[in-house]
Amino acid sequence: MSVLNIRGRQKLEGFLSVQGSKNGALPLMAAALLHEGTTILHNIPHILDVHFMIQILEALGCICTFEGGTLAIDASVLQGAQLPREQVGRMRSSIFLIGPLLGRCQEAVTYQPGGCSIGERPIDLHLWGLRQMNVDITEEEGTICLSTGGLTGKEMTLAFPSVGATENILMAAVKANGTTVIKNAAREPEIVQLCLCLNRMGAKIQGIGSKTLRIDGVTALHDSEWTNQGDRIAAATYLAAVAACGGEAVLHGIEASQLYSVLSVLSLSGCEVFCGTSSVCIRSLEPLRRVPYIRTSPFPGFPTDMQSPILALFSVVPGETVIEETIFENRFQVVGELGKMGAQIETDGTRARICGVRMLHGACVRARDLRGGAALVVAGLAAHGTTRIEDCSHIQRGYEDLEKRLVRLGADIRLEEETQTQSANRA
Numbered sequence: 001m002s003v004l005n006i007r008g009r010q011k012l013e014g015f016l017s018v019q020g021s022k023n024g025a026l027p028l029m030a031a032a033l034l035h036e037g038t039t040i041l042h043n044i045p046h047i048l049d050v051h052f053m054i055q056i057l058e059a060l061g062c063i064c065t066f067e068g069g070t071l072a073i074d075a076s077v078l079q080g081a082q083l084p085r086e087q088v089g090r091m092r093s094s095i096f097l098i099g100p101l102l103g104r105c106q107e108a109v110t111y112q113p114g115g116c117s118i119g120e121r122p123i124d125l126h127l128w129g130l131r132q133m134n135v136d137i138t139e140e141e142g143t144i145c146l147s148t149g150g151l152t153g154k155e156m157t158l159a160f161p162s163v164g165a166t167e168n169i170l171m172a173a174v175k176a177n178g179t180t181v182i183k184n185a186a187r188e189p190e191i192v193q194l195c196l197c198l199n200r201m202g203a204k205i206q207g208i209g210s211k212t213l214r215i216d217g218v219t220a221l222h223d224s225e226w227t228n229q230g231d232r233i234a235a236a237t238y239l240a241a242v243a244a245c246g247g248e249a250v251l252h253g254i255e256a257s258q259l260y261s262v263l264s265v266l267s268l269s270g271c272e273v274f275c276g277t278s279s280v281c282i283r284s285l286e287p288l289r290r291v292p293y294i295r296t297s298p299f300p301g302f303p304t305d306m307q308s309p310i311l312a313l314f315s316v317v318p319g320e321t322v323i324e325e326t327i328f329e330n331r332f333q334v335v336g337e338l339g340k341m342g343a344q345i346e347t348d349g350t351r352a353r354i355c356g357v358r359m360l361h362g363a364c365v366r367a368r369d370l371r372g373g374a375a376l377v378v379a380g381l382a383a384h385g386t387t388r389i390e391d392c393s394h395i396q397r398g399y400e401d402l403e404k405r406l407v408r409l410g411a412d413i414r415l416e417e418e419t420q421t422q423s424a425n426r427a
């Protein structure tokens with residue numbers, strides 16, 4: 001088990017280069033399956049989820065070479081369309097491999113991904129969309145078998161702009177017969193990037209960035225290279241950390257336009273924010289002000305992935321802030337851990353009411369999910385004394401070299417890889 005030890009109350013100052021996007025990289029890697037050749041992806045972060053995805057691609061027969069931040073995926077020969085059960089269990093986002101597999105092999109076998117710690121996360125919209133495109137789906141004892149006599153383009157309207165369902169349907173549509181129109185599609189920057197990358201590979205997608213995507217099916221793609229965008233959620237997490245600790249930092253490698261809703265909240269709280277070409281500067285000098293109400297919603301709204309880190313930030317801003325979570329039903333798990341550090345937060349269904357305190361204190365806490373873990377880091381950096389965060393593998397799923405990046409900003413944070421014996425002794 002890995003553990004982070006943080007001695008809080010250090011100002012954060014300096015320059016930080018933002019990692020490549022996790023939620024951008026994973027669908028790009030899935031898209032490589034559509035092409036019987038090589039796709040080269042740059043700026044891919046070294047995080048656990050990327051390594052799990054590489055294992056799945058290799059199990060399917062791809063040859064993957066990952067050096068520096070460049071990942072070459074040779075998908076010339078696939079050995080089958082059955083996803084490896086163990087990795088599917090580990091990584092929920094394996095679900096969006098079924099669209100590309102159907103496009104490539106006309107079949108896919110996967111498993112019902114278990115309920116995730118942040119909510120039920122059903123896959124009904126993914127399967128509904130694929131059924132519209134002439135895919136037969138059977139499910140028995142958790143095994144989902146999908147096959148098609150030929151993917152057929154279709155016009156459809158998603159009941160909710162699901163990121164994963166949009167990605168899956170979009171990738172299946174790239175090689176379908178005829179035209180697919182997805183209405184009420186998700187518009188997250190990761191979807192925009194996926195469409196642009198697919199077009200670079202030879203797909204024909206229009207309406208990119210809008211709620212309606214039109215995909216004209218093609219028969220083949222070609223070798224291509226793509227540079228993954230910066231991670232807007234990782235960037236926003238570091239901005240929240242600087243806001244909570246005080247200081248001034250410049251983040252490079254991120255499009256400020258993707259962070260608009262987060263930057264608005266930080267500005268309202270009294271931080272000074274300056275946006276450059278692919279950089280953002282934050283200055284947090286004065287005591288911050290509460291922001292009365294924040295509500296998560298699909299892009300361009302406030303991202304659900306930033307809800308936990310922003311909860312940690314407003315725990316140390318005097319006054320009351322209410323956060324409403326509208327995307328995932330179980331995303332306030334971190335509240336109990338923040339409470340151990342002195343935070344005063346009450347939850348009631350989809351709302352968290354934060355009564356900001358002057359100071360948190362260090363404690364021994366546990367990361368239960370990726371963004372909740374990031375929230376504990378923000379809280380630990382702002383808290384008086386030492387915080388020990390256990391189960392940091394959740395954080396390592398999505399944040400590349402988090403502690404090294406924060407040390408460069410002046411934080412006192414150390415990663416400790418605990419041996420199994422140490423962990424057993426402690427238990």
Ligand code: UD1
Pocket residue numbers: 023026093119120121122123124125126127160161162163164165190304305327328329
């Ligand atoms: C993606 C992101 C995740 C982010 C989320 C919302 C990746 C790898 N993950 O997750 O970090 O928090 O978008 O921005 O990119 N839903 C259904 N049925 C479905 C699919 C989704 O009811 O078939 C519901 C979900 O339960 C949830 C909501 O729709 O309540 C949003 O889910 P979705 O946008 O699909 O999120 P993910 O793609 O899983």
